[in-house]
Amino acid sequence: MSKKSILNKKSMAFLEAYLNNAAPTGYEWDGQKIWMDYLKPYVDTFITDTYGSAVGIINPKANYKVVIEGHADEISWYVNYISDNGLIYVIRNGGSDHQIAPSKIVNIHTKNGIVKGVFGWPAIHTRDKSKEEAPKPENIFIDCGCKTADEVAKLGIHVGCVITYPDEFHILNNDSFVCRALDNRMGGFMIAEVARLLHENKKTLPFGLYITNSVQEEIGLRGAEMITNTIKPNVAIVTDVTHDTTTPMIEQKVQGKVENGKGPVIAYAPAVQQKLRDLITETAENHNIPFQRSALSRATGTDTDAFAYSNGGVASALISLPLRYMHTTVEMVHRDDVENVIKLIYETLLNIKEGETFSYFK
CATH class of the missing domain: 2.40.30.40 (Peptidase M42, domain 2)
Incomplete structure (x- = not known):
């Protein structure tokens, strides 16, 4: 792919509108409509479910199915x-x-x-x-x-x-995107950009691609648990945010070292299928995409877990976007990381072969 910025005026306008719209857990539908409207030119069809998860599909008739996923909801409060x-x-x-x-x-x-x-x-x-x-x-x-x-x-x-909270999108020092709900509206944005690039670059995939924006992640991965049983995918690549640990009062010996601007974070965890993860790291190395690593004990705490342990086991991996100040109204990510997550998912998809099982036994 070209080294020039892949975020154009239209995509940035979409990002701002998408972020500035409130989509609290259980009330995501207005945000989903904004997302689907942007994605519509780049997919063949959509499916939605009872609770509001939305999926744009490329090659819906294909038997082999690959999911790229983010979650649509943001944290909020209830009047009690x-x-x-x-x-x-x-x-x-x-x-x-x-x-x-x-x-x-x-x-x-x-x-x-x-x-x-x-x-x-x-x-x-x-x-x-x-x-x-x-x-x-x-x-x-x-x-x-x-x-x-x-x-x-x-x-x-x-x-x-x-x-x-009403806090809206803005940019600091040219490259730092700041807003509430970057966790994980950025995921929905990045997978939509992958679909756009596939369309604009006229790439034909040998499988069905399910661009999935799940609801209710923030209260226990519930949207992903539902939609994976509808899609029944063979592969799932999930993107969410993870902590930049270079700011004050974070113990790196406990949290690991991750830094905004240093690239996507590839997760190591039991739910992450190792052959799929190796394909992702090799893709990054082959395309000179910078990346970081993180180790996650037991669960990833993301929709990766919901996909991995569904349908008898789905080869799943997690590519995270470094983020400062999670669950505040000033969450912050770096433009370079956003672009590199998009590039990494895009290039990985081009390396997945139809029918690939990622079996450890062949």
Whole structure:
């Protein structure tokens, strides 16, 4: 592939629109529509399932099926309790970080549209410095300017309304993409770009390619568990994010060393099929695509696990995008890594042969 940037104006406009749209776990469909609209020129057909996973398919009649996958959902909060004086207490929808909540503006999603609120917090002047209390899930609260529970109800807010952050996409220092929900809206973006490149470069694959954007990863890989049983793939290449461990307060002896800008991260784990992983690393080496490695104990914690252990076993691998500040509103990835993940998946697909079993016994 050419060394010039593969992210063009159209793809960047799609990325910004896709990220700026809220798609909390269980409520991903508007984001899926944006994703499918962008992907439509590059695939033959789509399938969707009951819970909202979406799949663009190239060569749908082929018997041998390869999945490339990301997940569509983002972490959020639920309204859990409304006090008599109109304050809203929350529970997590996914792995939302309570420590970043105080002073954040929020969008409360109601049938009447978005209602704004803020996570309040006692002023520094009023806190007892001898026993300062840290933010906890049970003590953070949202103030939407109401004095009573009835006022809150009149805004259309009730227990079960989902809550997201409004932070939008921007770029720092030309190459660092920053937004909430890069985990893992970037995955959906990157696999869509792979489909675009296959189309623009007029590549014909000897198998069916299932570009899969799964829902509900953040609460236990549930969307992938469902869609893999619908597709019944032979191979799955999953992409998600992983931690850049070079920022303060991260112990590299525990977390390993991964750095933004140094390339995709190829996972070593029991769920990762070793012959498929070797094909990926060899592809990277042959095409001078920089990459990093990570070792994951037991489970990968990504949709890789759901695909690998489905349908009697699916040859699966994980290519991760390094990311700083996961599950905050300022998640950060590097443009070069984004492009290199796209290139690595693209080139790997061109090396997969129809009918390949990746068997350890041949």
